[in-house]
Amino acid sequence: MGYVFILPWIIGFISFVLGPLLFSLYGSFTNYNITSRMEFVGFDNYIRMFTRDPLFWKSLYNTAYYVVFMVPLTTVGAIVLSVLLNQKVPCTRVYRTIYYMPSVLSGVAVYMLWMQLLNPQSGLVNTALRLIGIEGPAWLFDPAWTKPAIIFMKMWSVGGGMLLYLANLQSIPTQLYESAELDGANAWHRFRFITLPMITPVIFFDVVTSLIGGFQIFQEGYVMSQNGDGGPMHSLLFYNLHMWNKAFEVFDMGYAMGMAWILFIIVMILTALNMKFSKHWVYYEGGDGR
């Protein structure tokens, strides 16, 4: 019976996804250049990656740096925001719309805007910091601050995650809170012992997907570094950006496919660990214990 339900996915997977996926796996063992070449070269691409391409390591480091900070920050940010927006205060609908807005705004115009906001002298961010007596960094000009700037940008658009938690919070039965309140639980206790356990499945979802998404960061590095060459001293050369340059600038597609599969293995291991640990902290009301 279960198979009937997942049949649509299986059909879609086999007809649209599996072929290209296998092709890219095979391609990673060739010198495929998209248009004219595809000869088997064994592990050559992989060997080159690990031994002769310093930018491979650099881009991996940049991406890991980004993921390590971005995932916890955006998760906590989205939870806090959704709890706030779940309160019965006037104009919640307006607030929700405003807070959701950044995640719909997209495109190059937004990045151009951020370049203005992060202007070290006259930008809004550093002007605000100056008001509280802090001299802000040079952000996108200083290799040490480019990645924090990007993480900061990402924080701005936690609205998408907020939406998920909001949907979840709304489905927590209100009686639970009412009875807890009668027992004299304060706001923190209510959050800690009712809300938090009830939203763990979504937290788990959020962590897993933003981890996967984080490793695929591309657009930000591409646009903010102008021409996609990776920002000052390659500090914004993310893994996917390096892969993109290899694939579409120098047409070394076989190599890029190899990089994709290395990324696949890394993220797969992390996700598996995540899954394993999830048993200790994710609470499924309707889970089957597994």
Next chain:
Amino acid sequence: MFKNKAIGLLMVLLLCLGLILTSCTGSKTQQPTQQQEKEQSTGEQAKEEQPKTETPKEKVTIEFWSFWGSVTRRPIIEKIISDFNGSQDRIQVKYTFVPWGDIWTKNLAAIAAGNPPDVIINDINTVAHRANQKQNTNLAPYLAKEKENIKDRFFPQLWEATLFNGEPYALPFNTDTRLLFWNKDHFAQVGLDPEKPPKTWAELEEYAKKLDVIENGKYKRIGFYPLWGAGVDLWLLNSDGKNFVDKEGNVYINTPEKVKALEWLVSWKNRLGEKNVNEFQAQFGSQQADPFISGKVSMIIQNMNFYTQLRDYGKNVKYGVTELPAMQEGSGHWSWGGGFVVEIPYGAKHPDEAYEFMKYLTDVDAQSYWAKWCLDMVANKEAANTPELQEIPVYKVAVENMKQTLITPVPLFAPDYMGNLVQPQFDAAMLGKVSPQDALAKAQKDVEDLIKSNKK
């Protein structure tokens, strides 16, 4: 409940609309073919009536992609295309705008799938690189049949850039060149001759210092900063006129002149101070506010078609334009340019007709029309020298400047050397993390190693 119904109704309505629209598109896409058939039959009839029309060849529609979609450029290219379509009755060009950047990705996917356009506008610096991967079509067989020597149409360095193994794989369309713009009012204010721009780096620096305006320790106006509107690479090319890597794979990164140039750039940044430089730089990065037009900067290096922005948005700026200063007298006023070519993607259905169209695009009429309205430096020498264009001062200076403008095609054996190996060293030197000598020495060695290992 009622609201649910309303939503449902809306959805149904949308769906209906969608269906109508799709059916519309269906009929619309069919229309041209029907029309074509009609035209074709009438054309044939006409031929029967008028025996003077030659070769009853089939009518062909060719696909042409470029990234010119703005209200300023699109009408120009469309006019050229309709002129071409009207000039003969065999080939019809269908123009499609594909956004900048993504156009190459789309082209690549289409080549891989075997359904590319017939003609595309592409980057001039990577023609040979693409030819090496079989992404474009060799034009030598077509040129061999010509009576005219097509090569002579173009500025020589542009023609050079289209060659792979000595044979052309594209025809140059347009290019550009970097020039020095200066604000004449500012010059007059500080007692400099408004008609005498700096000719050497030393003069440039001397003038710039005079033009700086500092109030309460803050820069109100900056005379000049070399890296606004230009890159480190431009100044290094300007210093000795030698490309970083030549066709044979010789590397000229760590030359004495280039080291001196990088040192000069670093000293300039140190003089103005990191903060002041970044402040203005961020504005250039946003591509909106323009400090030169706003009078906050007195001299700037810009692409020649910065002229159109001054013309449209900087009506009260009195400016002059000239070649780049030379490192020292006699070292050459080297400048740099990029540009675009027209080429036939590999596997295009109608290469013969595509070539006819390309020939038209790069001929004097189309090129001078393009130049007149877009103020681009066009690849066709004769078109660039038409008297009408020479009357525009910027254009005249720019055409002169073509003699000392370098094009930097990417070397086949190290196509990504600049971004991967050289640029980060420039950054490190400019940020004061390494000395200019060390930066260039490292870049030189890395590039040499890369070329050595790739040439094997």
Next chain:
Amino acid sequence: MSKRYYASRRAQQLRAKVIVSIILFSGSIILIMPLWWMISTSLKSMEEIMQYPPTFYPHKVYWRNYVEAWNAAPFTRYTFNTLIICFFSVVGSVLSNSFVGYGFAKIRFRGRETLMNVVLSTMIIPGFVTLIPTYVLFSKLGWVNTYLPLTVPSFFGSTFFIFMFRQFYMTIPNELVEAAMIDGANHFYIWFKLMLPLVKPVLATVAIFSFNGAWNDLLGPLLYINDEMKYTLQIGLQNFRGLVQTQWHYLMAASTLVLLPVLILFFAFQRYFIEGMNLTAGTKG
């Protein structure tokens, strides 16, 4: 005593509300800045946009930027095209993913965990490397220059949404399903009649996400559509980005117009969150 207790509690609640309101308000000021900047740029002249330092609000307001921007390309046409794609993507995503997600969450079958891992793993491979083979595949199917590559796959589930539905279904007690099974209901019935109403907020979320995804998608339509009359809004916006000079006033005017429907839709759709809450409260687990 109890009266005083309630009074103090009410005061406490009021205080909490005021604090939350202040936080939300100040946060929204920061968030609205970009929108303000967008709108103010959209009303400026190019001369003013080029000014340095930039002006905070337009000194002379040009409403006609909006008309000119809209007429610079067939935007009305593009809007309909985009809506068609969005409509099918939303319907496809909501139906297929809620269905498949149910299978992964509530029905036991052999190899379920393994398959779920496969689902997740398809999300991990970066799209670039499958971009070319996927294009070739759709090209072989004869789907290039149609909306099929942009809509059909959404009817077969997408990893992100399947996983999301699964997680939400998992929060619903199994007893509910079991009780219905005892009453003789089959899984289709349970999914449609019992589960879908319970996960309404999720349906709304998926609808919003997939709508936005389709609305903001640039690369998809750009790759597959060759006919300018079939272009979408996002491609239309690219008309204003020039190599020499971006027409910021037009770009921002058109971007604002493109953004508005999404915001309105979101504003309107929020009702479903509230409804969702009432329902769960009513069923009493």
